[in-house]
Amino acid sequence: MPAQSLELILGRQFMDSLSIPGFLVDTEGNLLFYNESAEEVFGLKFGETGGMRVEEWATIFTPMDAQGKLLPPESLPLVQTLQSKIPAHGSMYINNLNRERIRITVTAFPIIGRPDRYLGAMAMFWKSELP
């Protein structure tokens, strides 16, 4: 396995130090890392799963709309960022560890190294229950 680029390594290090849930993906959308706070939402441990191919983690993370209908991939901020290489933002519902439906808001942004190397994306998310 070739080593990751510095920008992704630093992205992981940064995210690892945050208490807001976040994950890091490569240009194909393969999950490279998720932090401890994201572990609590996913109900998975990075130490146990390691990175996951896009097909694999897409089945774990099933985003829905308010009515419980599955959202098409192209409506998800992270997928949009991977396609457009620009930041994207949006809200959705997922089932948490206890199978409760929760509303989350996601901000995704691309990781573009010097001088113009597209390397992947980072997404941060947080619970955003409507009042």
Place this chain on the structure above:
Amino acid sequence: MKVKVWGCRGSLPAPGPENISYGGNTSCLEIRDGDTLLVLDAGSGIQRLGRFLDKKVKVIHILLTHLHIDHTMGLGFFAPLYNPDVEVHLYGPSSSSESLLNRIRKYFSAPLFPVRLADLPNHPVIHELDQSEFEIGPFRIKSEFICHPGPTLGYRIQHGANVLAYMPDHELQLGSANFPLDPEWTSGFEIAVKADLLFHDGAYSFSQYEQKVGWGHSAVRDTIQFAQLCQVKKLSIFHHEPTNTDEQLDEILRRNVEGKTFGFEIEMCKEGSVYEF
């Protein structure tokens, strides 16, 4: 190839009677095969390299890891730059906004320096690098961004079957997840893996590092663990802190290696050392 160390001090030249054995000049390595000359960094050590350089050399390739002053301060004092018969190529890291030429120009301008780049008999040829691979004569060179403030490259230089790796400024702890266990997530791994000779930042003792986390340098303890992870044959610890005397450098190395066995050679780099392989 023949390699000579013209400077291995970090941050600031440190001449003085207490630094005789490791030397006081900042980063500069000469790598030669016949007429092909590579110079790694242009610290204060490059001044003496220029003075003692073989007059037959007409093309010089200077590879800068980054533009911190201790790696560029010797440039204006490198005599071949003023020789109309010599062609100098300057390589260095790309940044996201400003060209390498403009960043080097800042050095060759008031109030830092009296001579402008345009005043030199031959304008140096500028080459911007990022994750690059290229050849110069018999050398195959690979560059990669590594963990240090500002755009900074590590260099891997292959000559036949031999590999030299050079990362004079590199903070391993910040640039690695689960250090030193996971090569895939360790900055600089691809540069150093299985190198015959690795020159690597080991500016501090561990207690000095604890006071300077985030400054871009590594503790000798971490440097040794990195060399082990990369399975190098020989580690030459580089970028000595200017306040660390000969005696202190010997003591730092002793404390880190005493009672342990490593599958490779470890030394504190000395100005004037020559390696041939």
